Amino acid sequence: MNASALTSILIWLPIAGAILIWLLPLSRYATGALALLISFAEVGFWIKQAAHFNFSQSGLQMSEQANWFGDLGVSYHVGVYGFSLWLVGLTVVGMAACASYGFWVGRDRARAYFGLMLFLTGATVGVFEAQDLLLFYAFFEAMLIPLYILIGVWGGARRVEATVKFVIYTMAGSLLMLAAIVAYGLQAGTFDLVDGPTSTSRWLFLGFMVAFVIKAPLFPFHGWLPDAYREAPPEVAAILSGVIAKAGLYGMLRIAITKFPEPTSFYRTAVLALAAAALVYGSLLAFRSPDFRGVVAYSSLAQAGLIALGLFAGTNLGFDGAVLQMVAHGLISISLFLIAGAVERRTTTGEFRLLGGMARGRPALATLLMTVGVISLAVPGSAAFAGEFLILGGVFQRAWWWAVIGAGAIVLAAMYMLRLISAVLHEARGSTVTNEALDLRPGELALIVPLVAGLLFLSAWPASISNHSFSGPSPTASVRSQFK
Amino acid sequence: MTLNTPPIDWFGLSPVLTLIGTGFAALLCAVLVPRAARRLVTTGISIAGFTAGIVLAVWLYVDTPDGHTIAAGAYYRDRWTSLGQIIIFAVGLATTLLAAEHMPGWSRDSDPGRRDDHVAEFFALLLASAAGMAFFVGSANLITLFLSLEWFSIALYVMCAIDYDLEGSLEAGLKYLIVGSFGAATLLFGSALVYGATGTVSFGGIADAIAAKGLTGDTFVVVGIALMIAGLGFKMSAAPFHMWTPDVYEGAPTTVTAWMSSATKVAALLLTFRVMTTAFPENQHLWGWAFAIIATISLAIGNFAALVQQNVKRILAYSAIAQAGFMLIGLSTGSALGARALMFYLIPYSAAAFGSFAIIAARERELGVPVTLDNLAGFGWERPFLGVAMWFFVFGFAGLPLTGGFVGKFYVFAAAYDHGWVWLVIVGVLATLVSLYYYLAIVRAMYMRPSEELQMLPGGGVAVSGGAPARERLLHLAVGAALVVAVGSLFAVQPLIDLAEHAASSLPL
Numbered sequence: 006m007n008a009s010a011l012t013s014i015l016i017w018l019p020i021a022g023a024i025l026i027w028l029l030p031l032s033r034y035a036t037g038a039l040a041l042l043i044s045f046a047e048v049g050f051w052i053k054q055a056a057h058f059n060f061s062q063s064g065l066q067m068s069e070q071a072n073w074f075g076d077l078g079v080s081y082h083v084g085v086y087g088f089s090l091w092l093v094g095l096t097v098v099g100m101a102a103c104a105s106y107g108f109w110v111g112r113d114r115a116r117a118y119f120g121l122m123l124f125l126t127g128a129t130v131g132v133f134e135a136q137d138l139l140l141f142y143a144f145f146e147a148m149l150i151p152l153y154i155l156i157g158v159w160g161g162a163r164r165v166e167a168t169v170k171f172v173i174y175t176m177a178g179s180l181l182m183l184a185a186i187v188a189y190g191l192q193a194g195t196f197d198l199v200d201g202p203t204s205t206s207r208w209l210f211l212g213f214m215v216a217f218v219i220k221a222p223l224f225p226f227h228g229w230l231p232d233a234y235r236e237a238p239p240e241v242a243a244i245l246s247g248v249i250a251k252a253g254l255y256g257m258l259r260i261a262i263t264k265f266p267e268p269t270s271f272y273r274t275a276v277l278a279l280a281a282a283a284l285v286y287g288s289l290l291a292f293r294s295p296d297f298r299g300v301v302a303y304s305s306l307a308q309a310g311l312i313a314l315g316l317f318a319g320t321n322l323g324f325d326g327a328v329l330q331m332v333a334h335g336l337i338s339i340s341l342f343l344i345a346g347a348v349e350r351r352t353t354t355g356e357f358r359l360l361g362g363m364a365r366g367r368p369a370l371a372t373l374l375m376t377v378g379v380i381s382l383a384v385p386g387s388a389a390f391a392g393e394f395l396i397l398g399g400v401f402q403r404a405w406w407w408a409v410i411g412a413g414a415i416v417l418a419a420m421y422m423l424r425l426i427s428a429v430l431h432e433a434r435g436s437t438v439t440n441e442a443l444d445l446r447p448g449e450l451a452l453i454v455p456l457v458a459g460l461l462f463l464s465a466w467p468a469s470i471s472n473h474s475f476s477g478p479s480p481t482a483s484v485r486s487q488f489k
Numbered sequence: 490m491t492l493n494t495p496p497i498d499w500f501g502l503s504p505v506l507t508l509i510g511t512g513f514a515a516l517l518c519a520v521l522v523p524r525a526a527r528r529l530v531t532t533g534i535s536i537a538g539f540t541a542g543i544v545l546a547v548w549l550y551v552d553t554p555d556g557h558t559i560a561a562g563a564y565y566r567d568r569w570t571s572l573g574q575i576i577i578f579a580v581g582l583a584t585t586l587l588a589a590e591h592m593p594g595w596s597r598d599s600d601p602g603r604r605d606d607h608v609a610e611f612f613a614l615l616l617a618s619a620a621g622m623a624f625f626v627g628s629a630n631l632i633t634l635f636l637s638l639e640w641f642s643i644a645l646y647v648m649c650a651i652d653y654d655l656e657g658s659l660e661a662g663l664k665y666l667i668v669g670s671f672g673a674a675t676l677l678f679g680s681a682l683v684y685g686a687t688g689t690v691s692f693g694g695i696a697d698a699i700a701a702k703g704l705t706g707d708t709f710v711v712v713g714i715a716l717m718i719a720g721l722g723f724k725m726s727a728a729p730f731h732m733w734t735p736d737v738y739e740g741a742p743t744t745v746t747a748w749m750s751s752a753t754k755v756a757a758l759l760l761t762f763r764v765m766t767t768a769f770p771e772n773q774h775l776w777g778w779a780f781a782i783i784a785t786i787s788l789a790i791g792n793f794a795a796l797v798q799q800n801v802k803r804i805l806a807y808s809a810i811a812q813a814g815f816m817l818i819g820l821s822t823g824s825a826l827g828a829r830a831l832m833f834y835l836i837p838y839s840a841a842a843f844g845s846f847a848i849i850a851a852r853e854r855e856l857g858v859p860v861t862l863d864n865l866a867g868f869g870w871e872r873p874f875l876g877v878a879m880w881f882f883v884f885g886f887a888g889l890p891l892t893g894g895f896v897g898k899f900y901v902f903a904a905a906y907d908h909g910w911v912w913l914v915i916v917g918v919l920a921t922l923v924s925l926y927y928y929l930a931i932v933r934a935m936y937m938r939p940s941e942e943l944q945m946l947p948g949g950g951v952a953v954s955g956g957a958p959a960r961e962r963l964l965h966l967a968v969g970a971a972l973v974v975a976v977g978s979l980f981a982v983q984p985l986i987d988l989a990e991h992a993a994s995s996l997p998l
Contacts, residue, residue, distance in 0.1 A: 027877065074896070074982040076829070076990070077903060114870070139899065143890035150889055153929070154880075157937040165937060169929065176925050180918040187902045187914060 008057040009067045012083045012134055015050055015093060016144075019043055019100075020127035023120040033115040037108040040119035044101035047126060051097045058090055063476035064489055065136060065199055073140070078195035082136040086488055088328045088474040092133045092255055095335040098459065099248045100126040102452050103240035106343055109448045110350065112159060112238070121151040125244065132252045138186045138196040138260070145216070145256075146179055148249060152241070160236040167229075167236035174229040178219035185212025189264075203264050203487070210268035213261045214276070220253030221309040223276075224283035234302035239346025242298065246305040247339035251331050254312050258327070262316060263487050269319070276317045277403070281410045283310030288417035292424065297345040297355035300425045301338055304381070307414060308334045314411060315396035323399025324480035325471040330392030332470055333463055337381045337389065340456045344374050347449055348429060351442035357425075362434030367444040371430050373453055380460050382422040383415055388460055391467035495561035501553075502564065504545045504574050505623045511538030512616035519609035528608045532589040535612040539582040539619070546574040546623075550988075556995030558629045562691050565763070567995035570627035572988060573759040576835060577626070577752045579974075580843050581619040584748040585612070586967040587847050591744075591854055607651055614651070615748065618644035622756035626763075631680040631690040634764070638676065638724065641756070642669050645749060649741040661740025668733040669723065676720025682713030683768075692768040696997075705771045714769055718779055721764075725757035727783050727813045728790040735794075738806035743853055746802065747846035750809050751839035758813070762820050762831055766996050773823045780821035781913055787814030788920035795927045801849055801860045804927055805842075808886055811924055812838055818917055819901040822908040828993035830900035833985055837893030837978045841882040844971030848879045851964055862934040869935035874965065876935050878972045883928040885975055888921050893978025893985075 022043035026036055058066060068084030085093065104122045112118045128151070131144030149172060157168040189209050190196040204210075219226045234242045262269050287307030294300045308330070315327030347370065348363070349355050364371035380387040393415060401408035445453070463470065475483040499506070515531045515538075522530050549571045556567020564570075588611060621641025628634040646669065650662025684690055686709035687698035704710050722730035738746045765776050791811030798804045816838070819830035852860045852868055852875075869876030885892030898921070905913040978985055 027873075072983055074986050076986060077900075079982075117873075143895065146890050146895075150884060150891065154932070154936060157933060165933065168933075168937075169926070172925065172929060173922070177922055180922055183899070184902065184911075184914050184918050187899065187906050188911070191903060191906055 008054070009069050011050055011054040011057070012067045012085060013069050015047060015054065015097070016083065016127050016131045016134060018050070018127070019047060019123040019130075023123040023127070026116055026120040026123065031116070033111070036115040036119050040104055040123055041101070041108055043123060044097070044104045044126065047097040047130075048101050051094050054085070055090060055094065058085065058087070060087055060473045061476060063483065063486075068136065073137075078190065078197065079139045080137050080197065081140060082197055082199070083131075083134040083140070084136050084199075085134055087476060088258065089133045089255070091328060091332050091470050091474060092251055093130050095251065095332050096126065096129045096133065096248050098456070099244060099335060099339045100129070102339060102343065102456055103244050105452050106240040106243075106346065106449075107238075109452065110346070114158070118155070118159065121155050125151040125155070129248055129252065133255060136198045138190055138198060138201070141198070141256075141260070142179070142183060142186055145182075145252065148252065149175055149179075152245065152249065155241045156233060156237045159238045159241070162236075163232065164236045167232035171229040171233040174219055174226070175216075178216035178226075181212045182216035185209045188212075198259070198264075199487075199489070201264060203266055205265070205267040207268045207271060210261060210265040210272065213256065213265070214272075217253040217256040217261060218279065220256070221250055221313060222253070222283075222306065223279045223310060223313055224286050224306070225279075227283070227287075227306050230306060231299065231302055234305070235296075235298050239298075239342050239349065242302075243339040243342035243346075246302065246342065247335040250305060250309055251335055254309065254316065254327070254331055257313065257316050258324070258484075262319070263484055266485065269317070273317055273319065273403075277314060277400070277407060280310040280313035280317065281407060283307065284314065284414045285310075285410065285417070288414045288421060291421040292417060294421075295356055295358070297348060297357070297360070297425065297429065298342070299355075300421055301341045301345060304418065304421060305334075305338055307418065308338075311393065311396055311411065311414070314400050314407060318396070318400040318403045318407070319481065320399040320402045321480050322395045322402065324484065325474060326392050326395025326397075326399055328474040329463075329467055329471040330389065330396060333380075333388040333392050333460065336456050336460050336463070337377055340373070340377045340453055340460070341381070343449075343453055343456075344370070344377065347445060352435070352437040354437050357428035358435075359437045360429050360435040361432040361438065362430070363438055363442070364430035365434075367442075369445040369450060373445065373450075373457060374430060375426060376457055377460065378422045378426045380464060382419040386464060388463035388467055391464070391471065395471060498559035498566060501549065501559045501566035504542045504549065504571075504578070505620050505627075507541045507545060508538055508578075508616050508620035508623060511535065511541075512613050512620060515609055515616060516613035519613070522609070524605055528589070528605050531609045531612040532585060535585040535616060536582065538616050539578045539585060542578040542619070542623070543575055543582070546571045546578060550575070554991075558691075558693075562693075563629055563633045564624070565627045565629045565995075568992040569759065569763060569995050572832065572992040573626035573755060574623045576755050576839055577619060577622050580748065580752045580755070580839050581615060583843055583847070583967040583970060584615060584744060584752075586963040587747060587850060588612070588615070588744045589963050590961050591850075591964075611648070611651060614644045614648050617641075618648065618748075619752070622752055625756050626759045628760065629692055631684060634760070635673070635677055635680060639673060641753075642673065642724075645669075645745075645753070648745045648748075649737060651745070652742045657740035658742060661737045664733055664740070665737045672720050672723025672730065674720075675716050675723070679713045679716025679718075679720060682709045682716065686710045686713065692764060695768040696770055699769070699771050710769075710772070711775065714772060714776055715779070717764070718761075718776060718783070721757055721761045722783060725754055725761065725813050725817075726810055727817060728787040728810055729783075731787065731790065731810045734810055735803045735806040738809070739800060739802045739859075743802065743846055743850035746806075747843045747850065750805070750846060751842040754809070754813060754816075754842070755835050755839055758816055758820060758831060758835065762828060763996060765820075766823055766828075766998060770997060777821050777823050780817050781910065784814045784817035784821055784913070785916050787811060787817065788916060792920050792923040792927075796923070798927070799861045799863070801862060801865060801931065802846070804862075804931065805845055805849070808924065808927070809842060811920060812842070812886065814920065815898060815901055815917060818913055819904050821913075822904045822910070823998075824904060824908060825990075825993055825998045826900075826907050827904040828996060828998060829986060829989045830897070830904040832989035832992055833893070833900055833978075833982075834897035836985060837885060837897055837975045840971040840974035840978075841885045841892060841894060844878060844968050844975065845882040845886075847964060847968050847971070848875045848882075851875055851961060851968075854961070862930060865931070865934040866938035867935070869932075875968060878968050879935060880932045881972060881975060883931050887925050887928040890979065892975040893982070894975070896979060896982050
């Protein structure tokens with residue numbers, strides 16, 4: 006098989022699988038099994054793609070292009086760069102874990118559920134692989150539809166408000182992006198991301214950035230975040246914060262910074278300030294949050310701020326660190342949300358005042374939560390430490406005070422993560438923690454342990470990502486040359 | 490004295506003539522065919538008529554690379570006409586399928602003896618209105634324009650009121666008749682002023698006369714154009730000429746609403762684009778701005794009014810007003826890109842508009858009461874296929890990338906930007922954002938209501954008392970076809986744009 010075909014297969018296999026699942030009247034068990042099969046096939050195809058990827062070669066790889074509508078210069082153009090390869094990997098691995106979780110807990114209306122999960126996989130992979138602006142936009146929007154229904158149907162009690170807020174926020178941003186895309190593409194004569202020229206228009210830059218800062222999200226565009234993360238089913242919240250939020254950050258890197266170098270440096274301080282605000286504010290809210298998911302949700306806001314700091318530092322270290330941190334945080338937050346789901350299933354709540362003392366007699370749960378938590382608070386030697394260190398180094402080169410703010414936030418991260426660990430695992434036994442609340446079952450271990458293993462691997466060898474995201478020694482040079 | 494009859498290109502008129510012929514045949518069935526076989530026979534005639542119409546229109550499209558007028562300059566034989574006719578006939582065919590199992594309106598179903606009362610008349614009217622619309626999109630002078638407008642309008646008035654046991658249907662018919670006549674009179678008055686100023690009725694002749702005599706700023710011409718825009722605005726249900734739309738769409742039998750909301754809009758928008766670009770190219774600055782403003786008003790009124798509706802047919806009616814606004818953005822540019830955008834937009838739009846009303850018809854038939862957001866609860870889980878189709882249609886209306894509506898929106902925005910109207914792009918974007926709220930409300934109603942909120946059968950409709958809903962195979966077929974067109978137009982953009990481009994090349998752009 007042609008290696009380029011893998012790029013399209015990764016997008017269309019899950020979407021075809023979704024349609025198949027909707028059409029076939031299979032039983033719940035068979036539907037879930039088929040969906041998992043497709044999810045794991047995705048992981049297999051991604052491994053194959055990574056094996057074929059040449060990390061020393063610059064430019065787009067494994068690209069495929071077909072005419073979509075030629076009169077405006079729009080085409081179906083997909084391909085991968087080093088950094089997009091890692092995000093595709095995060096997507097397929099994360100989605101496989103989350104779909105497995107859905108299978109494990111036995112979501113009702115299995116055909117609708119698994120079809121939507123697969124559709125979401127395909128759309129998200131599409132975002133990271135699209136090399137045409139309109140195609141990017143189409144996938145960016147397509148992610149929203151399954152998320153809307155997944156949260157709205159399988160979510161918690163206040164799911165309807167959560168979905169409305171989520172959709173209106175994100176659509177407000179992405180519709181402005183559509184206007185910017187129309188203007189950019191008609192000025193440039195093409196919508197192709199690879200061939201497209203750079204632009205100096207500050208308005209267009211802002212049009213794109215609005216969509217990305219809402220999706221990421223950065224302060225003060227995070228209004229949708231707490232509700233969506235709390236009301237979504239845990240595995241959907243995991244995807245949202247682990248994978249979907251990365252699409253906003255990816256868009257900053259692939260489009261905003263790359264195509265708009267002049268506006269980027271003009272607005273650099275403003276974006277860095279928003280990112281720093283998200284970092285500090287998110288960390289403080291995470292520390293104050295009364296429940297498990299709240300901590301993880303606000304820590305995602307903080308981490309999005311940190312990654313944006315790295316991206317907009319505009320230095321070699323910053324770019325490398327940001328890509329590494331995107332993947333590391335993706336794995337961390339998927340693991341944490343799945344563990345949160347496991348805890349909620351056992352105790353019916355995520356509120357700290359009702360939890361506590363779960364470490365006793367539940368060694369697997371305690372070990373996994375401790376491991377992920379410690380990696381997440383960036384203990385030296387962990388993947389998150391490597392990522393945060395690179396980002397802080399990168400942003401230090403821009404101006405020292407950004408690094409000071411970032412380092413302060415890492416202290417806050419330690420505070421909220423240790424608070425979470427002790428509130429769930431230690432302290433006095435919570436009123437909802439009964440003896441029936443068993444340790445993690447083998448099925449749950451099978452989902453979470455591989456994610457944690459991935460984190461440990463990244464901790465051991467962070468350079469596997471940070472040195473393999475941009476071809477050549479200098480990410481800033483690749484960004485300046487638009488990855489050509 | 491000899492009367493000189495002009496040479497007539499019968500082949501050029503054949504799609505219209507076929508529909509007239511089959512319409513008469515259907516009418517004859519009302520008296521000649523026994524009641525038991527009437528539904529079957531007239532459905533067959535209608536299907537045959539629309540299929541033949543499509544075949545002939547396709548043939549004419551292929552056979553007419555360079556457009557020209559026929560029948561003494563009364564009618565355009567060109568690709569713009571043919572493509573418009575293909576869309577209208579396809580909707581007509583789908584409407585036939587929708588009506589075949591179930592006569593418009595559900596009120597007579599309780600009385601099996603009266604079920605097939607007007608089946609032949611209904612199909613005769615459907616075919617006649619389709620013929621009128623087909624002639625309307627091709628009309629080449631002010632006389633044929635007005636005559637064909639009245640022709641299909643009168644058929645539609647009767648169709649709205651055909652469920653005459655119901656007050657709503659009668660009211661809809663009467664309201665549409667009065668407001669529609671007012672619109673037609675406005676159009677006629679405008680036409681008379683234009684004729685008075687230019688001394689000719691043919692579109693091409695009007696343009697020549699305006700250019701030759703320097704009538705661009707002439708009061709009669711300007712007022713005439715304004716009145717014609719108002720008259721045509723009634724037919725395309727653009728605000729501020731929209732006030733009949735929600736009431737008529739709500740009151741008319743849903744089958745008729747499905748037909749009106751898609752086919753009438755296709756005919757009115759295509760014809761308007763032709764009149765404006767062919768007859769008044771010199772006044773483009775004038776009508777371009779007029780339509781841009783009408784588009785803005787339609788987007789604002791349609792979307793904001795839809796937010797507060799409970800009745801799903803009314804929501805979709807306001808959404809149809811807003812959708813007219815989007816298409817008018819393309820129209821207002823008067824450019825080749827705008828023509829392509831308009832033509833392309835109409836394809837997924839007509840499929841989705843028809844399909845969404847067809848699905849409402851299905852729900853109405855099973856409940857026996859008007860469909861509201863409340864009694865739509867759970868519909869998506871009970872009828873999975875119709876539910877999925879519905880969310881494709883409404884998300885497509887909202888411009889999410891599930892149907893060609895996404896590409897259509899992109900095209901009209903591109904046309905506006907290309908024309909230098911960034912503000913209109915922003916208006917469109919904001920309108921889309923508002924529209925999202927009520928489109929999502931429909932999906933929410935179908936899928937996300939807790940089951941204890943399900944309001945089954947408040948009226949105790951007969952159609953459902955037997956248990957499982959009727960297996961309406963033809964309705965499913967029609968919805969499925971609409972779904973295929975709507976989704977297919979997202980992928981097959983290039984071929985459709987080529988068709989639209991060839992069609993637009995017959996206009997003087």
